[in-house]
Amino acid sequence: xxxxxxxxxxxxxxxxxxxxxxxxxxxxxxxxxxxxxxxxxxxxxxxxxxxxxxxxxxxxxxxxxxxxxxxxxxxxxxxxxxxxxxxxxxxxxxxxxxxxxxxxxxxxxxxxxxxxxxxxxxxxxxxxxxxxxxxxxxxxxxxxxxxxxxxxxxxxxxxxxxxxxxxxxxxxxxxxxxxxxxxxxxxxxxxxxxxxxxxxxxxxxxxxxxxxxxxxxxxxxxxxxxxxxxxxxxxxxxxxxxxxxxxxxxxxxxxxxx
Amino acid sequence: xxxxxxxxxxxxxxxxxxxxxxxxxxxxxxxxxxxxxxxxxxxxxxxxxxxxxxxxxxxxxxxxxxxxxxxxxxxxxxxxxxxxxxxxxxxxxxxxxxxxxxxxxxxxxxxxxxxxxxxxxxxxxxxxxxxxxxxxxxxxxxxxxxxxxxxxxxxxxxxxxxxxxxxxxxxxxxxxxxxxxxxxxxxxxxxxxxxxxxxxxxxxxxxxxxxxxxxxxxxxxxxxxxxxxxxxxxxxxxxxxxxxxxxxxxxxxxxxxxxxxxxxxxxxxxxxxxxxxxxxxxxxxxxxxxxxxxxxxxxxxxxxxxxxxxxxx
Numbered sequence: 001x002x003x004x005x006x007x008x009x010x011x012x013x014x015x016x017x018x019x020x021x022x023x024x025x026x027x028x029x030x031x032x033x034x035x036x037x038x039x040x041x042x043x044x045x046x047x048x049x050x051x052x053x054x055x056x057x058x059x060x061x062x063x064x065x066x067x068x069x070x071x072x073x074x075x076x077x078x079x080x081x082x083x084x085x086x087x088x089x090x091x092x093x094x095x096x097x098x099x100x101x102x103x104x105x106x107x108x109x110x111x112x113x114x115x116x117x118x119x120x121x122x123x124x125x126x127x128x129x130x131x132x133x134x135x136x137x138x139x140x141x142x143x144x145x146x147x148x149x150x151x152x153x154x155x156x157x158x159x160x161x162x163x164x165x166x167x168x169x170x171x172x173x174x175x176x177x178x179x180x181x182x183x184x185x186x187x188x189x190x191x192x193x194x195x196x197x198x199x200x201x202x203x204x205x206x207x208x209x210x211x212x213x214x215x216x217x218x219x220x221x222x223x224x225x226x227x228x229x230x231x232x233x234x235x236x237x238x239x240x241x242x243x244x245x246x247x248x249x250x251x252x253x254x255x256x257x258x
Numbered sequence: 259x260x261x262x263x264x265x266x267x268x269x270x271x272x273x274x275x276x277x278x279x280x281x282x283x284x285x286x287x288x289x290x291x292x293x294x295x296x297x298x299x300x301x302x303x304x305x306x307x308x309x310x311x312x313x314x315x316x317x318x319x320x321x322x323x324x325x326x327x328x329x330x331x332x333x334x335x336x337x338x339x340x341x342x343x344x345x346x347x348x349x350x351x352x353x354x355x356x357x358x359x360x361x362x363x364x365x366x367x368x369x370x371x372x373x374x375x376x377x378x379x380x381x382x383x384x385x386x387x388x389x390x391x392x393x394x395x396x397x398x399x400x401x402x403x404x405x406x407x408x409x410x411x412x413x414x415x416x417x418x419x420x421x422x423x424x425x426x427x428x429x430x431x432x433x434x435x436x437x438x439x440x441x442x443x444x445x446x447x448x449x450x451x452x453x454x455x456x457x458x459x460x461x462x463x464x465x466x467x468x469x470x471x472x473x474x475x476x477x478x479x480x481x482x483x484x485x486x487x488x489x490x491x492x493x494x495x496x497x498x499x500x501x502x503x504x505x506x507x508x509x510x511x512x513x514x515x516x517x518x519x520x521x522x523x524x525x526x527x528x529x530x531x532x533x534x535x536x537x538x539x540x541x542x543x544x545x546x547x548x549x550x551x552x553x554x555x556x557x558x559x560x561x562x563x564x565x566x567x568x569x570x571x
Contacts, residue, residue, distance in 0.1 A: 002367035009364040009371050017352045089348045090418075093312050094365035095337035 003100040010091070010104025011111060014075065018112045032120035035063045036127060039185065053221045060124040061215050062184040065208035067120065068113045068143050069150035070175055075109030076154030077167045098252040106151030113147050131215065138214045145233065146207040149240045153203055155247030159254055178204040187224050203239050206232045261326040263426050263458035264288035264311065269320035271306050279318070280306045282481035288458060288474070290425070295469035296462045298478035299566060304462040305345065307478070308430050311460070312342050325425050338366065341424030341457075343415050345431045355399040355406065355414045359386055359421060366422040375400075389417040392454070393447045409440030416447065426458045427451075433465060441465070466559035475558065477565055484565050493561045501530040501537045504550035511546050518543055 018024055036059055044055040079088060079101075091101050121139075125131055157174065161167045181188070181195065182204035191199055199205050209225060210232035216222040217229075227235075264287065271281040281303040288294040298304050309315035310322055313333040321328065327335040349358050356375055360382070363369050369382045390399040393413040403411060412432060419427060429448070433441040445468065452459060461469065469475050470489055477485040477492070485492045504527040505511040515522050520540060521531040527550050530540055537553045 005364050005367065005371040009361050012371070012373055013350065013353065013357075013361060016357070017350075020352055087348055087350050089314065089342075089344050089346075090362065091365070092314050093337055093340070093342050094362070095334045095367070096365055097334075 003096055006094070006096040006100045007104040007107060010101060011108035014078070014105070014108025015111045015115070018115060028116040029119050031067075032063065032117075032123050036060050036120065036123050041127075043185070053224060054129070056124075056127050057129045057215060057221065058187075058212070058224065059185055060120070060127075060129050061212045062182075062208050064117055064120055064124075064139075064143075065146055065211040066179065066182070066184055066204060067117050068146040069153070069204050069207045071113035071116055072106065072109040072147040072150035073154030073157065073175075074171060075112055076105055076151055076158055077161070077171075078109075079105055079158060080161060080163070080167055099248060102155060102248050102251060106148060106155070109151055109154075110144065110147035113150070114143055117143065129215075130219065135215055139211065142210055142214055145236055145240075146210070149203055149207060149236050149243070152240050152243035152247055155251060156243045159247060159250040175204075178202045181205060182208050183226075184208065189224065189226065203236075203243075206235045206239070210236065260290060262287040262323070263290045263292070263325055264294070264460060265321075265323040265326075266307075266311070267321045269307065269310065269322060270318045271303075271310060271315065272318045279481050281310070281317075281478075283320075284478065284481070284483055285320075286476050286483065286486055288426075288460060290458055291456050292473040293452065293459045293471065294461070295472035295475045296460065296478065297466065297469055297475055297562060301480075302478040303481040304478055305430060308428055308460070308462055312340055312428055313337055338422065339425045341419035341422065341427045343412070343419050343427070343429045343432045345434060345462075347411050347415065349403045349411060349414060349418075351403050354402050355395070355417075356386065358403060358414065359399070359418050362418045363421050368422055385421065386417070389420060392450065393417055394443070407440075408435055409437070409443065412436060412440070412444055413447065416444075416451070420451065420455070423455070424457060426460060429459060429461045429463075431463055432461070433463070433468065441468075466557065466562055470558050477562060479566060485561070489558050493556050493558060495561070498534070498556065499532045499537070500554045500556070501532055501540055502550060502552045502554065503528050503530065503541070503544070503548050505544075505546040505548050507546050511544065511548075514544055514546065 036056060039059055041056065043059065047055060092098075121131070121136065157167075157170060161170055177198070179185075181199040181202040184204075188199055188205075205226070209227055210229055213222075213225045213227075213229040213232060216225055266287070267285050269281050269284040270279055272279045284303070284307060296304050296307060306315065310317050310329060311324065313329050313336050316330060323329070324336045325339045327339065329336050349355075350361075353361075360372075360375065360378065363382060364371050369379055372378045375383070386399065390396055393416055395410060395413045395417065398406065398410060399414065399417065403414070406414065432448075433444055436444065448459070451457070461472065463469060472489060474487060475485070475489050475492055476483055485495070487495075503511070511528060512524075515528060515530065518540070520535065521533060523529045532540070532553075541548070541551065
C-alpha cells in the first residue's frame with residue numbers, strides 16, 4: 001500500500017510540474033498545430049491525390065504515436081535531472097522500493113504524454129481526420145501501452161547516460177532515425193532489406209503502426225498498416241517486458257553500486 | 259546496554275574508478291541523543307561516509323548500523339529511522355514548500371496520497387503547521403520553493419526531514435551558502451529541535467565553530483580517522499592554552515622567558531604556550547612590569563588545523 005501511495009505521489013509530481021510549466025504547455029499546443037496543420041496540409045495538397053490516401057490522417061497517427069512514445073521516454077531522463085538537481089536524493093533515501101520510483105516516473109510521464117496529445121486529437125477533429133468516438137475510445141489503451149513501452153525504453157536508455165548532455169546526444173541518435181524507420185510521415189511498406197531490418201527493431205514502428213491500425217480500421221487506407229493490431233500489441237508487450245526488466249535491473253544496480 | 263544510534267566498523271569505500279579508498283577503515287559509535295560532528299577538509303571522506311550511512315551508497319567493506327539496522331541488508335528500516343538534510347538543496351523547485359513536505363510524508367507512509375493539501379488528513383495539516391512554527395517558516399511553507407530564500411529553504415528541508423520523527427538526523431553541511439544571520443537562526447532552531455525531540459544528530463561541516471557544541475567530534479583526513487572524542491579532549495590533546503604578554507623592557511622579558519624554559523613566540527606580543535602550566539605560575543615568575551596580559555583557550559579550529567598540518571607533514 002505504501003508503494004502504491006508513493007507511486008501516485010511521484011506520478012502526480014510530474015503532472016503538476018507539466019501543468020505549471022508555461023513553456024511546455026505552449027509547446028504542447030503549437031507542436032501538433034505545426035505538424036498536422038502545416039506538414040500534413042502541405043503533403044495532402046501536393047502529394048495526397050497522387051498517393052491516394054489521407055495524408056493528414058497519416059501524419060496525425062504518426063505524430064500521435066511518436067509523441068506518446070518519445071515524450072514518455074524523454075521524461076524518464078528527468079530522473080537524471082533530479083539526480084543533478086538533487087531531488088532524487090530525497091527519493092532514494094525514502095523507504096520505498098526502487099521499483100516504485102521507476103513505476104511512479106513512468107506513470108507520471110504517461111500522464112504528461114497523454115495530456116500533450118489531447119490538443120493533437122482536437123486539431124485532428126478540426127481538420128476532419130475521420131475519428132469516431134469508437135476510435136478515440138480504442139486509442140486510450142493504445143496510448144497507455146505506447147507510453148509504457150516508451151517509458152521502459154527511456155529507462156533502459158537512462159542507464160547508458162552519465163549526464164544531460166550525453167542524454168541529448170543519445171536521444172538524437174536513437175530517435176531521429178526512428179522517425180524514418182517507423183514511417184512517421186511517409187509510408188514504409190517498401191524498404192531496402194537493410195532498412196527493413198532496422199525498421200523491424202525500432203519500437204516506434206509498432207507504436208505508430210498500432211495507432212494507424214486503430215484509426216484506419218475499415219477504411220481503404222488500412223493497406224498502409226504494416227502489421228495487424230494483435231501483432232503490434234504482442235510485440236509491444238514483449239518489448240515492454242524486456243526493456244522494463246533490463247532497465248530496472250540496471251537502474252537499481254547502478255543506484256546502489258555507485 | 260543501549261544500542262548505538264550509529265555504529266561504524268572498519269568502513270571502506272573505493273569508488274569504481276577510484277585509485278585510492280575514499281574512506282579507509284573508519285570506525286566510530288554515536289550514542290542515542292548525542293550530537294556528533296564529522297569534520298575534515300574537502301576530499302576527507304565525510305560526504306562519502308554520510309552517503310553510506312544514509313543508504314545512498316554501498317560500502318566496499320565494513321559494517322554500518324543505524325539504530326541496530328544494517329545499512330546494506332536492512333536499508334528500508336534504516337531509511338525509516340533517518341532524517342537527512344542534504345548538502346545541496348534537495349527540494350523540487352517547481353512545487354510549493356508544502357507539496358515538497360507532502361511528497362515526503364507520503365513516501366514515508368505517514369499519510370495516504372491526496373492530490374491537494376485540503377484533502378490531506380487533519381493530523382498532517384497540524385503536524386505541518388507545528389513544525390513550520392517551530393522553525394519560524396509559518397505560512398511561507400505554502401509558497402513556491404522558487405520564491406523562498408536560501409535560509410527558508412533550509413528550514414523547509416528541516417521540516418521535511420523531521421516529518422517522520424527520525425531517531426537520527428543527518429545534517430550534511432546544513433549551513434553552506436547561508437549568510438551569518440541565517441546560520442545563527444538555523445542553529446537556534448536545531449538546538450530547539452534537539453531539546454524537544456531528543457534526536458541523535460550527525461553533522462558534517464566546514465564551520466568548526468558549529469562543532470564546538472558537539473558531544474563528540476570525529477576528524478577525518480584522507481579517509482582515515484585522525485581524531486575522535488569530545489571537543490575538549492581533541493583540543494587538549496592537540497593544542498594548549500596560550501598566554502599573551504608584553505612589557506616595556508621587551509629584552510628583559512625575552513631573557514626571562516628563555517631562562518624559565520617556556521616555549522614562546524613573538525607575534526607583536528609574546529605568545530607563551532602554557533603546555534600544562536597555569537598562567538598564574540608563569541606571570542608570578544616574571545618581575546618586569548607587564549603592559550599586555552591575556553590568556554586564550556584553543557578553539558576546535560586550532561586543534562583541527564594542527565591535526566591537518568601534522569597529516570600533511
